Amino acid sequence: xxxxxxxxxxxAAYGRIAxxxxxxxxVLVWFLPSYYTGLLTQIGLYALVTIGLNLFMGYAGQVSLxxxxxxxxxxxxxxxxxxxxxxxxxxxxxxxxxxxxxxAYILSFIxxxxxxxxxxxxxxxxxxxINVVFNEWEFIGGSSGFxxxxxxALGTFTFDQRAYAILAWALVAIGIxxxxxxxxxxxxxxxxxxxxxxxxxxxxxxxxxxxxxxxFVLSAVYAGVAGAVYAxxxxxxxxSSFSFLLSVNFVLMSVIGGIxxxxxxxxxxAVVVALGQVLQNVVPVVLPSARGDFQSFFLGVILxxxxxxxxxxxxxxxxxxxx
Amino acid sequence: xxxxxxxxxxxxxxxxxxxxxxxxxxxxxxxxxxxxxxxxGVMGPNGAGKTTLFNVISGVQRPTSGEVSLGxxxxxxxxxxxxxxxxxxRTFQTPVMFWGLTVRESVEVALAAxxxxxxxxxxxxxxxxxxxxxxxxxxxENAVLRERADAILTAAGIVAMAGRATESLAFGxxxxxxxxxxxxxxxxxxxxxxxxxxxxxxxxEAVLASxxxxxxxxxxxxxxxxxxGELLAVADRVVVLDHxxxxxxxxxxxxxxxxxVIDAYIGDDASTGSA
Numbered sequence: 001x002x003x004x005x006x007x008x009x010x011x012a013a014y015g016r017i018a019x020x021x022x023x024x025x026x027v028l029v030w031f032l033p034s035y036y037t038g039l040l041t042q043i044g045l046y047a048l049v050t051i052g053l054n055l056f057m058g059y060a061g062q063v064s065l066x067x068x069x070x071x072x073x074x075x076x077x078x079x080x081x082x083x084x085x086x087x088x089x090x091x092x093x094x095x096x097x098x099x100x101x102x103x104a105y106i107l108s109f110i111x112x113x114x115x116x117x118x119x120x121x122x123x124x125x126x127x128x129x130i131n132v133v134f135n136e137w138e139f140i141g142g143s144s145g146f147x148x149x150x151x152x153a154l155g156t157f158t159f160d161q162r163a164y165a166i167l168a169w170a171l172v173a174i175g176i177x178x179x180x181x182x183x184x185x186x187x188x189x190x191x192x193x194x195x196x197x198x199x200x201x202x203x204x205x206x207x208x209x210x211x212x213x214x215x216f217v218l219s220a221v222y223a224g225v226a227g228a229v230y231a232x233x234x235x236x237x238x239x240s241s242f243s244f245l246l247s248v249n250f251v252l253m254s255v256i257g258g259i260x261x262x263x264x265x266x267x268x269x270a271v272v273v274a275l276g277q278v279l280q281n282v283v284p285v286v287l288p289s290a291r292g293d294f295q296s297f298f299l300g301v302i303l304x305x306x307x308x309x310x311x312x313x314x315x316x317x318x319x320x321x322x323x
Numbered sequence: 324x325x326x327x328x329x330x331x332x333x334x335x336x337x338x339x340x341x342x343x344x345x346x347x348x349x350x351x352x353x354x355x356x357x358x359x360x361x362x363x364g365v366m367g368p369n370g371a372g373k374t375t376l377f378n379v380i381s382g383v384q385r386p387t388s389g390e391v392s393l394g395x396x397x398x399x400x401x402x403x404x405x406x407x408x409x410x411x412x413r414t415f416q417t418p419v420m421f422w423g424l425t426v427r428e429s430v431e432v433a434l435a436a437x438x439x440x441x442x443x444x445x446x447x448x449x450x451x452x453x454x455x456x457x458x459x460x461x462x463x464e465n466a467v468l469r470e471r472a473d474a475i476l477t478a479a480g481i482v483a484m485a486g487r488a489t490e491s492l493a494f495g496x497x498x499x500x501x502x503x504x505x506x507x508x509x510x511x512x513x514x515x516x517x518x519x520x521x522x523x524x525x526x527x528e529a530v531l532a533s534x535x536x537x538x539x540x541x542x543x544x545x546x547x548x549x550x551x552g553e554l555l556a557v558a559d560r561v562v563v564l565d566h567x568x569x570x571x572x573x574x575x576x577x578x579x580x581x582x583x584v585i586d587a588y589i590g591d592d593a594s595t596g597s598a
Contacts, residue, residue: 178455185454185461186435186468190443193421193432200419200501202403203381203412204508205436206443214444214451260423 014180014262018173021266025169029162037161041233043266043273044168045226050253050265051175052222057251058259059183060215061195062112063120066127067250070100070220072134072242074227079146079237080139089152093228100224101217103130108213127247134239145238149231164233171229175222176262182218183262191215256306258313267314271306275299334359334543335380335411335512340389342375342567349375351567352389357512357543362534364558364575365547368588371564373547374416377514380545381413382406393512408441410511414518418497420489426500427485430472433507438468472507478536479503480529495526502533512543519550531557551588555579563587 025044029037049067056062077099078092087095111122135143152159152167159167182188193201194208202208231237249272257268279295287294310317335357342350350372357363365373378384380391382403390399398406421429436443444450453461476482481499484492492500498518505513518530527550534557537544548554555561555575563571563578565587571578578584 181457182451182455185457186431186465187444187451187454189421189424189428189432190435192423193429196422196424197419199383199403200415201421201432203407204433204504205404205407205412205441206432207402207404210442210444210446214448218451218455 015177017263018176018180022166022169022173026166029165034161037165039273039277040165041161041168041229043269044165044172045230045233046250046253046273047172047266047269048168048175048226049223049250050257050269051172051179051262052219053250053254054257054259054262054265055179055182055191056212056215056219057254058261059188059191059195060212061191062212062216063116063251064123064216064219065120065244065247065251066123066125066130067219067223068242068244068246069127069130070104070223071227071230071246072130072237072239073100073103073220074224075231075237075242076134076140076146076227077224078228079149079231082150082232083146083148086150089150089228089232092232093225096228097221097224100220100227104217104220105213108216112209112212112216124244124247127244131239131242131244134242141238143239145236145241146231147236149235149237151232151235152229159232161233164229168226168229168233171225172266175225176266179262183260187211252303256303256310256313258315261313261315261319264313264315271314272303275302334394335545336392337376337380338390338392340376340379340386340391342372342379342384343387348567350379350386350564353564353567353569354389355562355569355572357545359511359543360538360541361559362538362544362546362557364554364561365545365564366551366554366561366578366584367564370566371587372567373564374516375567376564377413377516377545377547380406380512381411381514404436404442407436407508410509411514412505412508412510412512413514414498414501414505414516416516416520418494418501420492420497420500422490424489425485426481426487426489426492427469427472427476429489429500430475430504430507431468433504434468434471434475437508438464475503475507479506479533495522498522499526499529499533502530506533506537506542510542512545513537514545514547516547517549518546519548519553527553 025040028040032040049071053064053067056064074096077096078089081087081092081095082089107126111119111126114122134140190201190206190211193206194211198208253268253272254265256271257264257266276299279298283290283295283298337353337355340350340353341348353376365376367373375384379386382398382401382405386399390397392398393409393411396409398409398411421432439445473482473485476485479499479502481496481503484496498521502518519527522530531553534544534546546554546558558575560573561575561578562569563584570583570587571581
């Protein structure tokens with residue numbers, strides 16, 4: 001991971017831009033058709049997961065191919081509480097984050113013993129195992145999942161698509177602000193140190209295992225929060241919503257945007273979601289006989305090309321251009 | 324072997340340390356002590372086991388038998404960061420740089436560990452939350468860390484490069500930074516693995532000055548160095564290893580005149596002595 005630029009924007013700048021982003025979304029939702037408002041929510045929730053993943057991948061220098069599982073845990077926790085226990089999703093959101101954190105904490109004792117490729121494989125396997133649990137556990141709906149998940153409400157106001165978009169992006173803003181503070185602090189510097197020279201950092205007293213564990217858990221909190229909002233905003237979840245492919249997408253969003261940039265997470269999520277939409281509309285026009293598989297094919301080709309042309313992500317290229 | 328005085332100021336004790344890699348014995352039943360405020364040179368031809376010995380002391384390598392202790396506290400069996408927290412730190416033959424950080428930030432990493440009683444982050448989750456929230460208290464601590472980092476860089480004579488990215492450093496600058504970083508944890512014992520190799524004469528002087536300053540502030544410095552002339556000039560005592568065994572120990576003069584030592588160097592690697 002050596003040589004990857006570290007963002008040096010001040011924490012206050014992070015906060016201001018993040019706030020501006022929320023205001024922009026709050027305005028946009030009044031002009032966008034509801035379909036696009038839904039996409040905006042989706043991009044926001046994916047960006048939130050990717051911000052957490054960037055801390056773990058870009059700063060701690062680790063790889064997780066299992067983030068979708070933590071999104072699922074957040075979603076299922078909140079949905080189960082709301083459907084079975086009539087608990088408000090606001091509490092479900094916190095509970096979802098906590099359960100995802102707890103699971104990540106326990107799993108970290110196994111997963112973080114492994115390095116690099118093996119860690120990637122281990123997190124991939126953990127993601128699949130957790131998905132199997134979603135499928136087989138009848139209490140949480142088994143393979144059919146949860147339907148009619150209650151939505152968020154403030155007083156008598158029940159959230160509509162616009163409100164979800166604003167909520168999602170408010171969470172993105174908080175997520176960017178918090179992560180931006182972390183990477184600018186001693187904690188973030190210690191993370192960069194262990195990803196560049198783990199043994200060297202350890203000989204100075206840096207506890208790399210604890211750093212990685214806390215970062216892994218924090219990334220699961222981001223994913224869990226996103227999952228809880230996802231469940232209520234789409235009002236329906238099943239195990240296939242949190243498959244291994246979604247985890248791969250999160251890694252792609254992270255790498256495409258730039259793994260050491262919080263804005264990269266937003267850009268990466270937007271690019272991957274937008275590309276998927278564009279292809280869905282363009283491919284049938286260009287190749288009328290092509291079926292859905294071709295969209296995935298082209299998405300894959302474009303993403304590979306981007307990884308080759310912009311190996312350090314879009315934001316890294318932007319920063320180089322400005323320097 | 325010189326007669327040992329009563330070790331009133333013993334800090335680091337290496338007792339009967341043996342390291343086997345398969346059938347190869349890298350370190351063979353080595354015993355010695357290092358005391359506060361002295362420079363202990365560790366000499367030996369290539370493959371004598373010097374770096375393996377440093378790995379054992381710093382917790383990187385677990386010995387097959389024997390143990391290392393510091394002021395009566397057993398170090399063997401502890402993790403590298405715990406050994407560091409107890410006051411033993413080191414540098415590497417090839418400097419380990421924290422790419423992505425500036426020179427000053429690299430020193431701050433070492434200082435942050437020291438700040439929290441040895442290891443970073445401290446046990447509870449409070450530090451992560453404070454950092455994430457950017458609490459005023461945490462920001463004040465950052466300002467203090469920054470000032471102290473600059474003080475350390477000034478003492479090391481490299482404050483001019485405080486704001487530079489570590490990726491941009493020349494090899495000699497990397498060595499100076501690694502040394503400053505190690506001193507930032509206020510070690511009791513400092514292990515230096517060939518700190519002079521690849522340096523120009525000015526840089527050699529700077530490192531030797533840092534070693535002497537560390538010694539006068541009470542640090543036990545263990546020095547592995549191929550430049551035998553410099554090593555003998557700066558060391559107070561010398562331990563000589565050959566094929567993993569300790570073959571001599573004593574004052575630099577006594578060791579330099581020891582026929583066993585001369586034989587080991589001429590027999591194995593005559594060129595080393597001329598460095």
